[in-house]
Amino acid sequence: MQDFRSIIYLDKEFISEQYAYSKDVFPQTKITKSESINTGIKALFVSAGTSSIESKTFEHTTTQMLHELSNELADYDAFNSKLHQVGSSSKYAWVDGGMFPSVVTVTRKKSTILGKAPALNSEDQEKLIAEEPYFSIHDQNSNKFALITSSDYFSSGIEPLLTLRESVVGEVELKVRALLRVLPAKSSFNEWLAIPLVVLEQSD
Numbered sequence: 642m643q644d645f646r647s648i649i650y651l652d653k654e655f656i657s658e659q660y661a662y663s664k665d666v667f668p669q670t671k672i673t674k675s676e677s678i679n680t681g682i683k684a685l686f687v688s689a690g691t692s693s694i695e696s697k698t699f700e701h702t703t704t705q706m707l708h709e710l711s712n713e714l715a716d717y718d719a720f721n722s723k724l725h726q727v728g729s730s731s732k733y734a735w736v737d738g739g740m741f742p743s744v745v746t747v748t749r750k751k752s753t754i755l756g757k758a759p760a761l762n763s764e765d766q767e768k769l770i771a772e773e774p775y776f777s778i779h780d781q782n783s784n785k786f787a788l789i790t791s792s793d794y795f796s797s798g799i800e801p802l803l804t805l806r807e808s809v810v811g812e813v814e815l816k817v818r819a820l821l822r823v824l825p826a827k828s829s830f831n832e833w834l835a836i837p838l839v840v841l842e843q844s845d
Contacts, residue, residue: 645704649740649817650840652794653703660699660706663713668697707839714839717820722784725823725833732823733838738780740815740840742806743787745773745830774803777832778819786821787832794837816843 660666701709720734778786792800802810821835828834 647841647844648704648707648796648839649799649815649842650790650794650796650819650837651703651707652791652836652838655838656703656706656710657697657699659710659713660701663710666699668699670695670697714820720780720782720784720821720823722782725825727825727827729825731825733820734823735818735820736778736780736784736786737818737843738778738784738816740776740778740817740819742802742810742813743775743777744803744806745775745828774806776803776837778817778821778835785830785832786823786835787828787830788821789834789836816845817841818843 657668661668699706707714717733717735720732720736725732776788776790778788780786790800802813806813818841819837820839821837824834824836826834
């Protein structure tokens with residue numbers, strides 16, 4: 642059975658849908674409709690504030706599903722950058738490499754002109770506009786992936802590494818094997834944008 646201690650990130654929606662599809666198991670489904678405003682008013686033109694939530698109940702935990710889906714998940718190929726490009730369809734693929742906490746910083750340059758010779762006496766100052774932390778994976782083939790994650794799917798204690806970066810936490814690299822949905826898009830730093838589905842820490 643897959644050791645639960647190796648799980649860094651697990652997309653529960655993906656695993657449960659893959660399990661239902663592969664094992665032909667249909668969960669109990671419940672749809673709850675809620676109305677936050679205009680409660681009790683039933684008119685065709687009133688729709689704001691209404692939402693539906695679908696909940697599914699399985700007899701297995703997602704960790705058990707992950708174990709039972711070992712063969713099906715192994716059928717996904719390793720990522721091949723030669724077969725993927727911006728504008729193509731998303732690729733579901735495995736990657737092996739290092740996972741790092743990263744950050745992108747957006748700054749704006751502000752110039753102060755002194756005297757009559759701005760080209761020589763200008764003082765440039767950079768103003769911080771935004772700072773966005775994220776996890777990235779660098780694989781063994783020099784491909785880089787910027788991960789689009791959901792807080793609910795991290796194992797306990799992993800996500801705080803982002804906010805503790807360069808304060809409490811110094812250098813971090815997790816050796817991982819990850820199943821990603823690689824989008825047909827790249828970041829400003831030439832990283833593939835990817836949604837992690839399964840991220841497992843690898844032993845030495």
